[in-house]
Amino acid sequence: MSFTDLFVSFWWLIFPVFGMGMGFWGMISSERRSARVLDLIKSYVDQGKEPPAELLKLATSDEELVVNSPTGRRQNNAWSFVVFAALAAGFGVGYYFVRAEDYAFAFLIVAVVMAVMAVGALFIVLTSRANDK
């Protein structure tokens, strides 16, 4: 089997491997940074000094800050809706172009899953807005 054949058969593995690599790297670096931040904050407290605001912000990561505020949560869900809707549209168009092929069902499945996710995200945005009032 040549490299070309191998690539043609397994090109799709690029995405899960990349995702796993980034996830693993993010987990390791986040763990290491949290330990360093806490250690530094402890040193500040031991010396009776006020830790810098940026350091405290690092301790509660940006993601947590966004997730914990109602506005941030709504923006997150709105963005999820946009992403899933775009993916559903993209895979829907892909399905339309290859609908005569044997593998067209794969595009349709992904498009339907993405559409369901988009509808779910939209539902969460709308219900959270109603709950905040």
Add this chain to the structure above:
Amino acid sequence: MVELFRDFWWLMFPMFGMLMAVIHALKDNARQDAILRDARTQLERKP
């Protein structure tokens, strides 16, 4: 090789996205390292 490119030219776009994600992650890491370095320098400075 030309055939491979003709079949998979569209992979350029997700590849570009992945490259941007890696660059973004590296820049974010560098920013956080800079904050930690500054905080440590500030801590070690005599009052």
